[in-house]
Amino acid sequence: MKNRVLMQGNEACVEGAIKAGMRFFAGYPITPSTEIAEQSAVRLPQVGGHFIQMEDEIASMAAIIGASAVGTKSMTATSGPGFSLKQENIGYACMTEIPCVIVDVQRSGPSTGLPTSPSQSDVMQARWGTHGDHSIIAISPSSVQECYHLAIRAFNLAEKYRTPVIFLMDEIVGHLREGIEIDDDENIEIIERKMKQRPDTLHLPYHVCEGEDVPRFHLTGYDIRYNITGLAHGADGFPTNNNEIAGQLVTRLMQKIEHNVDDIVQVEEKYCDDAETVIVCYGGTTRCVMSAVEELRAKGKKVGYFRPITIWPFPEKQLKALSEKVKNIIVAEHNYGQILLEVQRIVKNCKIGFVGKVDGTVIMPKEIVKAVEEVK
Amino acid sequence: MTKRLVVDPSWCKGCGICAEFCPKKVLKIVKEKVTVVNPDDCIKCGLCELRCPDYAIYIEEVRDEE
Amino acid sequence: MASELITKYMREEHLPHIWCPGCGHGILMRDVAQAVKNLGIDQEKVCLVSGIGCASRAAGYMDFQTMHTTHGRAIAFATGVKMARPDLEVIVIAGDGDCAAIGGNHLIHAARRNIGITVIVFNNDIYGMTGGQYSPTTPTGEFGTTAPYGNIDRPFDIAVLAAAAGASYVAKGTAYHATQTIKLIENGIKHKGFALIDCAGICATYYGRKNKKGSAVDMMKFQRDNTITVEQAKSLPREEREGKFILGKLVENDFPEFTDEYQKIIDRLKEGK
Known part of the structure; x- marks a missing residue:
């Protein structure tokens, strides 16, 4: 069944995220993305999820990675200045392969710029904002309907490729109001984390199965204890200074996206x-x-x-x-x-x-x- | 059960904390490693274990031989 | 070969650790293991989160669910973990720079919220990993590589800061007083809300050398001879408290815990109210 509703892009993005399974949102108020935090604050406890307004942008990014690491699909939302602040922890999510969605409702910059004016000047920040070689996925909706459907896709890609996904909105779509269709049926594809099955790999959180590009999950907080670190690490998840292992890791982080461009690109x-x-x-x-x-x-x-x-x-x-x-x-x-x-x-x-x-x-x-x- | 003092020199970094605060002067640092010099004086109080930053010394409980 | 405690609660294959000879962090890390053992908590139920710096390396050594995150942000990561999984015992190990400089904002706000996280500060008054720069707890007048003419900053008392921000359990321990510190950590973990145990460490390599404090042994002796209890501290005039290590519990309150309060909202909405 399809429900026709009038909605703002920022709100539609939250509805899509919840449909995709988002159950944790951490954020900090910033124009023009604030409605995403407000809507999440209303909606999440209604579906048994959690919302928190953190003390700053950096903390919001950290909190969603923490929640995702223990198995909860998580999102944060921000705009230019806040997006800059989140970059270090976005790199942590890249390195540790913890899925999450970061919404950036772009506004004019640089610096405080024109906070309520439209812009698309974070395109390169979305790609290269965090330091070090890394891959990233960024999706850009151009209608309120797409804010809903592509938010679902953003979560699906984050889970499938164990990567942060940037949901690159702009003030135009964020504050646009349109009639959209919210799907109530079960036909929408929702991708869940691929879990490890083989007992011999359970203790190796970053072991990649043959023919796959992405390590399967064994979640923190459940029966197997393992380590997550932003340092270069091997399949066992522990820090290493071994150049070969470090090189293989960064190469794989790049290739898991490069090898799947056809699946990711629309x-x-x-x-x-x-x-x-x-x-x-x-x-x-x-x-x-x-x-x-x-x-x-x-x-x-x-x-x-x-x-x-x-x-x-x-x-x-x-x-x-x-x-x-x-x-x-x-x-x-x-x-x-x-x-x-x-x-x-x-x-x-x-x-x-x-x-x-x-x-x-x-x-x-x-x-x-x-x-x-x-x-x- | 009896208690036994165990030393693992491979983990010892020779800081000397255990020897300094041993109430019975059982331990000494010899060639940068902890050495039990007065084993008979050891009262198995475990203070060395509590303060060893490197877990190189500890009190172990062993079952008495029948 | 290691003791039963170490074999069970640490990842033996990753030991000996990278910390310097005589580093207080080794002692304090053992205290944390002992406290968890005394409480009988399942290792699977403990999520240990750390940031960056010497202290943060504890995450790699301790055999819990461990996350070694970014500099200063451990408490923020831990907040996400605790909200998503309130059933976990979430413990943060942080250094003084990690916790009170770059991470100071997260510290005060987590304390204010009273979220059920236990923060154990391995406080050695210096940035060790980067080679001895002054930290927010380096006393005025002391030296660091970035305070070559003496530190003119005034230091934070992390425990007092946390208490002022609203932490519901605050205590101070030392590397020397292991037995008492273990008990304080135990009580902190057991405590329902936000707990912080500020533990005075020993950094002989950088802090000790830069400030002519002697060896690790000398610094331990100094700690032994200059520690007073919380009760003693209360009766001493401010000047006489200067430079003393304080041992014991400063604060224990029964404030509502954050994730409990959030659960009440969820339950209320479920009932349609």
């Missing part, structure tokens, strides 16, 4: 089949682009858009294939050009244009239209 392409010009956009910006593309199509312009739903890993293969069919690519994003860098790296044979904004205002459809019409 894109949306619209009107691309006959397009001469394609606009690359994601998140809230897609709304403006959609409107511009419709307008241009009505005028007979061969324009489409390409939207990475998964931002990291970046849909390199899909964009490359598309770039071989089209003449022009225009990147539209609410920043000074971050995904633009990825596009420039991947696309070799098209003219690349850019529409960006760093003043806290929204890119208007007419600005996109103008950029397309100016392409020679």
Whole structure:
């Protein structure tokens, strides 16, 4: 059964998370993500879960890792400045392979910037914010409906690949209100942790079964005692200075995502089949682009858009294939050009244009239209 | 049950805390390792075990031989 | 070969530990093991969380569910563990820098909430792992590699800080007074709310050497000869308390515990109220 409800993006994200099995949320108030904490505070105890408002952003990140380590699906939410503060512990979650979801409702920066204004300037922070070589997954919803469904997917990917997943929202979708459908049926796929079965591997928390990329779980807090550390560690979970083991660990952390790009990556392409010009956009910006593309199509312009739903890993293969069919690519994003860098790296044979904004205002459809019409 | 003083020199780092605070002067550090020099004076009080930072000395309970 | 206590409560294959000769942390870690043994708690039910620094290495050695986390954040990680699994005995082992400098915010807020975590501070007045920098508990006038002309900071008394922030059980132990310290840790773990046991350690390698305190043995003797009980401290004027180690329980209150209070909300909602 489907329930049609009017909801804000921030609220829909909480409903999706609860549907996915989130039972712990730790957060700290920050605009424009605060409604996620507020909604979690209301909803979690209703389903037997726990909410806590921590003393700061760092503590919130730490608390969700702690809760997840003992088996509870966990999430936190923040915005730019808070996202920066969480980075060290996000790295800890990468290194220890503890699944969790971090929502970043992006706002204008740097620093305190324009707290209530839309932006997409944390794209690179989402990828490289924490120190050290690491892999990460980031997903960017562009509608309230997607805030619900992709939040579920964020949890599923976190559990499947034992990694933090960044739910990269922006102020546009976070504060947008739309009618959406909340699925009440059981058809939604919910992925649970893959548990260790073989008795000989129970004591090796980071042992990876043959043919798999991700170690199966044996949860802390249950019958087997083991160690979790952010230091380089072997399959036994204990610190090591062995360069070979340390190298293998970091390589595996990278490869568990690299090897599964096809499973992780989702894109949306619209009107691309006959397009001469394609606009690359994601998140809230897609709304403006959609409107511009419709307008241009009505005028007979061969324009489409390409939207990475998964931002990291970046849909390199899909964009490359598309770039071989089209003449022009225009990147539209609410920043000074971050995904633009990825596009420039991947696309070799098209003219690349850019529409960006760093003043806290929204890119208007007419600005996109103008950029397309100016392409020679 | 009787008590026995056990030393594991391989874990001893030679800090000397056990020897210094032994009330009966049973222990001595010889060549940077704890050594039982007066075994007969040991009253098995266990203070050495309580204060050894390296768990290299302890009192063990052993079953009496029939 | 090790004692029954060590064999059961520590990961023997990872010993001897990396701490220096005469380090008080070894003594204090044994105290924690003894306290858990005396209480008869299942090892599976103990989740030991630590941060970064010398003290934090205890997590790798003790045979419980162990999490060696990031610098200063152990109490915040432990808060998540305790909320998700209130049935676990959650113990944090932290150093003075870990707990009161970088982690000071988490310390005071966990104390304020009165969440059922036991924090055991291995307090040696110095940053040992990085080579002897002054910490928030280094006394004024003492030296560290970053206080080459003498420390002009005023130190925290971590126990008093925790008590002021609302911790419902606070005690002070020392490496020298192992028997009493074990009992204080035992009572802290048994205590329902937030407990903190501030244990004076010994760092002969950095603190001792930098401040001409002699060997670990000399520092232990100093601890022995300069410790007063909480009761004695109460009757002494402030000047005479200066530089003394204090031993015993400072605070014990029956405040409501955080996860219990949260459970009441869940139960109330379940009943539809």
